[in-house]
Amino acid sequence: MEMKIPPDFEIDINTIKGFLDPIEGAALHQLAADASDLGPSLEVGSYCGKSTVYLGSACKRMDSILFAVDHHRGSEEHQPGEEYHDDELFDSRTQLMDSFHQFRMNMRAADLEEHVVPVVAPSVVAAKRWNTPLGLVFIDGGHSLEAALNDYRSWARHIVPGGFLAIHDIFPNPEDGGQAPYEIYKLALASGQFERVEMVKTLGILRRL
Incomplete structure (x- = not known):
């Protein structure tokens, strides 16, 4: 994907916890910019906000909005005893994983609070009464088949013709x-x-027909 608008952050992206490759992040940044004339962007699965900064910074430059959907309780692999569990994100008071505090701090540090709208809820719950057409949907939520299917079925139908689905x-x-x-x-x-646009490492990009 041709990079027409390079990422420009108010925060060191490397300080944000997450698993997004910078080349994939740059592709998301460009997608959010390209989609801004079609409608707002939405991501499913924000974690601590690495992908949110890539997407949100493009929305800021284009005067658009990013909806960031995440219950912030972590996916299966983030739970205690699992491969990607992080003790720093475990709330000892509730005995639950909670990434929202880190997410919100990162949005403030990145100066994105006026362009990123956190939706703190499970994906299927957030989608139940959703009526806003979307220019881009980025799916990076739970990786069980049930979770992935729920995310796809909940959000892909809201993408406008010409808009993008990134997985x-x-x-x-x-x-x-x-x-x-x-x-x-x-x-x-x-x-x-949908038609295939490009594969950027593990990021699949499709366009709504």
Whole structure:
């Protein structure tokens, strides 16, 4: 993807916890800029806000809005005893994982509070009464098949014609990673409503027909 608007942050992106490759992040930044004339952007799965800064900084430059949907209780792999658990994000008072405090601090440090709207709720709950057409949906939520299917079915239908659907962590080879994001990527293509634009590392980019 041609980078027409390079990322420009008020925060050191490397200080934000997260798993997004900078090349994928730059592609998301450009997508959010390209989609801004079509409608606001929305991401599913914000964690501590690394992808949010890439997307939100483009929305800020284009005077658009990013909705950041996350319950901030972590996916399966973030829970105690799991591979990606982080003790710094575990709230000993509630005995629950909670990334929202870190997320909000990062949005403030990145000067994005006027362009990023946190939606602190499970994806399917946030989508129940959603009526706003979207120029971009980025899916990077839970990686179980159930969670990925719920995210796709909840949000892809709100993308306007010409808008983008981006799905993170696509691994066609099962030996490289989990298959749920790849399954919804294939489902979107098979629906006849989306066309392939580009694959940037593990980020699949589709356009709504």
